[in-house]
Amino acid sequence: MENNTECVLVSTDEEARLENLKKYKILYTKTEPIFDQLAAITATMMKTPIAMINFVDKDVVWTKADQHGQSGQELERNQSLCSLAILNESVTVFEDLIQNPAMLSNPLFVGESGFRFYAAAAITTNEGFRVGAVCIVDKKPRVFGEEDRKKLEKLALMVRLEMNKRIGIAL
16 A cells, blocks of 8 residues: 655745746646757756656646656656755755665655656746756766756756746746
């Protein structure tokens, strides 16, 4: 039987964050070339096999784009590290996930996929809400330096700029 008593950490302004996310009309939308391209650029620039643009809804983390132009994947919020990434102002990094005891119960890291590395920069709206993340994942541990952090932050900013175009606002 599955244990659904896991805790999901949320920000103190969760309701306002969710309302702000809805304003951008990006959740559960069809694939869009610009987001697919940004995910592919992220994978190439960061030299990782997996790169995703994810948005964090109330109960799930939804993938807008990945490095292969796929969208629509959903993951329970309590299993996705992007839920943690949106709580941080700075880039979230796990250089070797199995070195973190809290991760050993997560099926993404102990199961078939065997992910070992994760890094994400939060996608922050003009209003200051962190609504999603540009994340990279690898099956082997990696060292992630300051230059890498800056690159990932710039990619998250590019996603924000594209989101702003959807609703006709400038940075």
